[in-house]
Amino acid sequence: MEKRIINPWQWQDQRSYVQAVEIKQATATLYCSGQAAVDANGRSSTADMRSQLIEALQNLEQVITEAGYECQGIVRLNIYSTSTAELFTCFDVFQDWIAKHGIQQASTVLEVKGLFETLNVELEATVVK
Template identity: 55%
Template sequence: MKKKVINPWTWQEERGYVQAVEVKNFEAILYCAGQAAVLPDGASSEKDMKTQMLQALGNLEEVISQAGYACKNIVRLNVFTTSSKEFVENCFDLYKQWVRKHSVTTAVTLVEVNGLYETLSIEFEATVVK
C-alpha cells in the first residue's frame, strides 16, 4: 500500500490532521461504525467528554485491531460531538497525543450535532486501509 499526504499548508500539522490522504495499491478497506463511549456491557457512559473520548478511542482501537488493521492506517476520521467548543478546549490535546502515539495521518472532519445516543457526547467514525 502507498499513502500520500496532501498538505498545501503547514498550519494543520499542529492540529493533528492532514488535508487529504491518497491511497494506492491497497489490499482492503475497513469502514468502522461510529465508536462512542459504550461500555463492554452495552451501557452508554455518563462521564464527561474527555473520559468519553478516551473510551471511544479505545473502542475504535479495539475494532480496528480485531479486524486485523492498524490505527496508523486510518485515512478518514469523522468526529461527532455535542460541543465543538468543549472538544477543542478540553479534549483536543489528548486527541493529538493519541494521534502521535498511533502515528495517525488522517483527513479529519469535526461535526457538532444536537445529540448522540443516550448520554454520549462524542463519537468517532473511521475509514482504515491495509
Template identity: 50%
Template sequence: MQKSIINPWQWQNQLGYAQAVEVIQPTHTLYCAGQAAMDADGRPIAADMSGQIDACLDNLETVLQQAGYSLANVVRINFYTTSVPQFFAAYGQVIGRLSAGGCVPASTLVEVNALAFPELMVEIEATAVK
C-alpha cells in the first residue's frame, strides 16, 4: 500500500493530523466502529477526559490488532466529544499516541450532546487500510 499525506498548509501539523490522506491501491479496508471508554464487559470506565481518551485508544488498538492492522494503517479518525475544551486540554496525549504509532490521519472533531452512556465524554471512530 502506498500512502501520501496532502497538506496544502502547515498549521494542522501541530495538531497531528492531515488535511487528506491518499491511498493508492489498498488491498483491504477496515471500518472501525466508534471506540469508547468501555471495559471488556461493555461497562463505561475512566471518570475523566484523559482517562477516557487513553481507554478509547487502547480499545481502538485492540480492534486494529485483532484484524491484523496497527495505528500506522489508520487513514481517518473521527473524534466525538461532549466537550471540545476538555478534549483539547488532553489533546497532547492524542497527538503523542498517534505519532508514536506512525499515524497522521485525516481527522474531524465534533462536539455532541451525548454519547451512548451518560458517563462517556469521547468516542473515536477510525478507518484503516493496507
C-alpha cells in the first residue's frame, strides 16, 4: 500500500486528523460498522461520554485486529455523538488513541439527535492494508 496525506493547512494537526488520504495499491479494504460502547453480550453502556468513548475505541480496535488489519491502516474515521460539546471535554482520549497507533485519517464529527438505546458516541472506520 502506498499512502499519501494531503494537508494544505496546518491547523488540523491539533485536531488529530488530515484533510485527505490517498491510497494507491491497497491489497485489501475493511469497512467497519459503527462501533459503540456495547459489551460482548450486546448491552449498551449507560456510562458517561468518556467511558463510552474508551469502550467504543476498544471495540473498534478489536474488530480491526480480529479482521487481520492494523489500526494504523485507518484512513477514514467518522465520529457520531449526541453531544459534540461533551465529546470535546474528553477528546484527549481520542487523540491519545490516534497518536498511540500513528493514525493519519480523514474524519468527520457529527452531532446527532440520538444513537441506539443509551449510547452517546459511535465510531465508523475504513481501514486499508
